[in-house]
Amino acid sequence: MDLSSRTWIPAMVPWRATSDGFVTPQVLAWYRRFAEGKPGAIVVEATGIRDIPSGPLLRISHDRYLPGLRELARTVHDASGGKTRVLIQIIDFLPIRRRPTKEAFFGRFVQITSELMHAVHGSDEASARANLVAMSDADLARILPARELESYQHGYRERVTDVHLESVRGLPETLPALFADAAARAQDAGFDGVELHYAHAYTMASFLSAKNTRDDGYGGARENRLRLPIEVYQRVRDRVGESYPLGCRFLTDEVIEGGSHIEDAVYFGTEFARAGMDFLSLSKGGKFEDAKQPALGHAAYPYTGESGHECMPTVRIATPGPFARNIPLAARITHAVRSAGFQTPIIAGTGISSFWQAEEILQRGDVDVVSAARQSLADPDWFEKMRQGRGDEIRRCFFTNYCEGLDQAHKSVTCQRWDREDLDTAPPQDLSADGKRRLIAPAWR
Numbered sequence: 001m002d003l004s005s006r007t008w009i010p011a012m013v014p015w016r017a018t019s020d021g022f023v024t025p026q027v028l029a030w031y032r033r034f035a036e037g038k039p040g041a042i043v044v045e046a047t048g049i050r051d052i053p054s055g056p057l058l059r060i061s062h063d064r065y066l067p068g069l070r071e072l073a074r075t076v077h078d079a080s081g082g083k084t085r086v087l088i089q090i091i092d093f094l095p096i097r098r099r100p101t102k103e104a105f106f107g108r109f110v111q112i113t114s115e116l117m118h119a120v121h122g123s124d125e126a127s128a129r130a131n132l133v134a135m136s137d138a139d140l141a142r143i144l145p146a147r148e149l150e151s152y153q154h155g156y157r158e159r160v161t162d163v164h165l166e167s168v169r170g171l172p173e174t175l176p177a178l179f180a181d182a183a184a185r186a187q188d189a190g191f192d193g194v195e196l197h198y199a200h201a202y203t204m205a206s207f208l209s210a211k212n213t214r215d216d217g218y219g220g221a222r223e224n225r226l227r228l229p230i231e232v233y234q235r236v237r238d239r240v241g242e243s244y245p246l247g248c249r250f251l252t253d254e255v256i257e258g259g260s261h262i263e264d265a266v267y268f269g270t271e272f273a274r275a276g277m278d279f280l281s282l283s284k285g286g287k288f289e290d291a292k293q294p295a296l297g298h299a300a301y302p303y304t305g306e307s308g309h310e311c312m313p314t315v316r317i318a319t320p321g322p323f324a325r326n327i328p329l330a331a332r333i334t335h336a337v338r339s340a341g342f343q344t345p346i347i348a349g350t351g352i353s354s355f356w357q358a359e360e361i362l363q364r365g366d367v368d369v370v371s372a373a374r375q376s377l378a379d380p381d382w383f384e385k386m387r388q389g390r391g392d393e394i395r396r397c398f399f400t401n402y403c404e405g406l407d408q409a410h411k412s413v414t415c416q417r418w419d420r421e422d423l424d425t426a427p428p429q430d431l432s433a434d435g436k437r438r439l440i441a442p443a444w445r
């Protein structure tokens with residue numbers, strides 16, 4: 001796969017799919033707008049591989065999604081005049097529930113073990129539950145097992161280490177085929193490549209994590225944590241063939257206590273390259289472990305907490321600020337991969353919003369392709385403006401994460417730099433239902 005420039009828009013979920021995961025006209029409009037700026041590549045948002053209800057997250061879990069996905073790939077090719085390659089990020093994630101009310105959690109969800117019954121002096125299950133509802137949070141924190149306390153305070157979240165659950169124990173058997181089927185659909189739909197989502201808070205990243213203590217050969221030592229990600233890759237490769245562009249996105253550092261760090265990432269990157277991946281895209285952080293407590297009725301959001309701030313840093317982050325923040329770690333992976341004799345292209349960014357910043361990174365050889373998510377949202381034409389030497393016309397990202405706030409609320413993602421511009425003259429289909437925000441960046445005049 002040749003890129004027309006060393007630029008890359010990484011995956012960004014805009015919350016525009018139908019509630020059962022189909023491509024909508026708004027999804028097409030979102031990607032068409034990015035394609036008009038003609039970046040080297042666009043990676044379509046995290047797209048679910050399981051055929052289960054997952055809200056308005058795009059899905060690739062069945063052939064019924066193919067017509068919409070085919071139109072999406074064609075839209076990017078057409079709108080960029082063939083200049084932009086379009087890949088799709090495919091994701092698996094484990095169940096996560098909203099933070100429950102006290103009454104719901106202790107009335108229904110908490111498991112009444114004999115220890116808990118004893119601790120709350122219950123005579124039967126109903127009285128134990130009633131006593132728990134009546135207790136103060138401080139007393140509950142004292143008597144509840146750690147996992148139940150977390151489910152009460154943050155909402156229940158399944159982990160790859162929950163091997164007492166058959167579905168979790170069986171992930172090494174089920175996931176390779178699910179990823180392979182999804183990738184084969186992407187290829188069929190006309191995408192130029194597939195990115196396996198091995199980053200952030202999701203299933204595959206959790207296998208790579210130093211916090212993965214599974215003792216079935218898929219956890220513990222680094223080699224074992226890498227095993228399923230490699231097996232998934234190999235199964236996908238067998239399905240899509242040697243010449244189809246296939247890579248993954250993974251973390252330079254998880255930025256959580258007891259998590260994986262750069263030494264792990266250097267090892268993973270080298271092994272992914274050795275296995276034959278065609279590109280490695282790097283991100284950082286974005287974990288559930290340090291996510292801030294969600295409001296009642298809301299689910300935990302992995303882009304809060306320190307790891308979340310590293311993933312999408314704002315101008316409020318400490319020295320040296322958000323700009324090119326992941327590049328020093330990415331460069332270490334590039335050099336390790338090259339030293340091991342592989343030329344696998346490495347993609348990274350975070351906080352990139354100017355030509356010279358990107359150019360210096362490329363000149364130094366830190367990475368091969370520079371990615372920019374929020375800057376591309378702030379100004380989808382910025383690649384074209386740079387190409388034409390009209391950098392002074394670029395609408396710069398403020399890096400204050402208004403867009404991320406919308407993502408967190410599962411609202412249509414827009415940018416504060418343009419979503420209230422020219423509301424009167426915007427075509428109705430480009431406006432939110434309440435007419436107060438435009439959903440698509442205005443045309444560059």
Ligand SMILES: Cc1cc2nc3c(=O)[nH]c(=O)nc-3n(C[C@H](O)[C@H](O)[C@H](O)COP(=O)(O)O)c2cc1C
Nearest residue numbers: 010011012013045046311312350351372373374407
């Ligand atoms: C609204 C929004 C949605 C995102 N969705 C995804 C996603 O689906 N998959 C992913 O790997 N990263 C996702 N990210 C993270 C970005 O790809 C990127 O890594 C991050 O924003 C930092 O890069 P930047 O400084 O260039 O924005 C998302 C970011 C934003 C702002």
Ligand code: SF4
Nearest residue numbers: 397398401403415416
């Ligand atoms: S909303 Fe703010 S942080 Fe997000 S892309 Fe726009 S300017 Fe950047």
